[in-house]
Amino acid sequence: MLDATDHRILRQFQAAPDLPMADLADRAGVTPTTLARRLDKMRDAGVIRAVRTVINWPALGYTVEVSLRVTLDKTQPRAFDEFLSEARKVPEVIEAQTFLGQVDARLSVIARDMPHYQQVYRDKLLTLPHIADIEALMHVARVKFDETLPL
Incomplete structure (x- = not known):
């Protein structure tokens, strides 16, 4: 310890x-x-996993961030694995989480602007396998982002 x-x-x-x-x-x-x-x-011991650089996406021109809440067609035995495998391949997906409950997954997506987001949404995200329902939540402001622990 x-x-x-x-x-x-x-x-x-x-x-x-x-x-x-x-x-x-x-x-x-x-x-x-x-x-x-x-x-x-x-x-x-795995307490410290990495030291990394945090990139300011808006400074690089990525001004749109959207959270997608995804419900999967769970009648398919490998729905979670296949969905997540393909979601990992989309460069604009910067985070993927899974949940127990009504929503199965959340994807955090960045884009340069709304036309770019629409293109990513239509061409890459809607083609992901096993999606039964998808809800987009547009980020307005990041009020708190802190990965430090209160030690």
């Missing part, structure tokens, strides 16, 4: 993952060697 030092390291690492190791160690109150050893241990 993680101790108080590990939690302190994770708090600092979440806040500034691109900080030089010596500075990160100083902020966490440990030596650079201890920091490196503990980060390696947390990576090996």
Whole structure:
């Protein structure tokens, strides 16, 4: 399990993952060697999966984001697997989730503008297998987006 030092390291690492190791160690109150050893241990244990870059899609011209709530035809035995396999191939689908309940899946889709979204919707999304019903929810604003844990 993680101790108080590990939690302190994770708090600092979440806040500034691109900080030089010596500075990160100083902020966490440990030596650079201890920091490196503990980060390696947390990576090996799967606590830290990756350090990644978060891209500002609108800055690259992708100004439309839509959430699609999808209900699948569950009379088909492999409906979930086949739907998700094909959805993964659509570059504009940036996230896919599955649910238990009335809605089976949610796709988060980005597009440059509405004509681009309409083209993606007609040519790529409506052709995904086993769709029984689909509802589009246009994103207006992202009020909160935070993947950090309250450590």
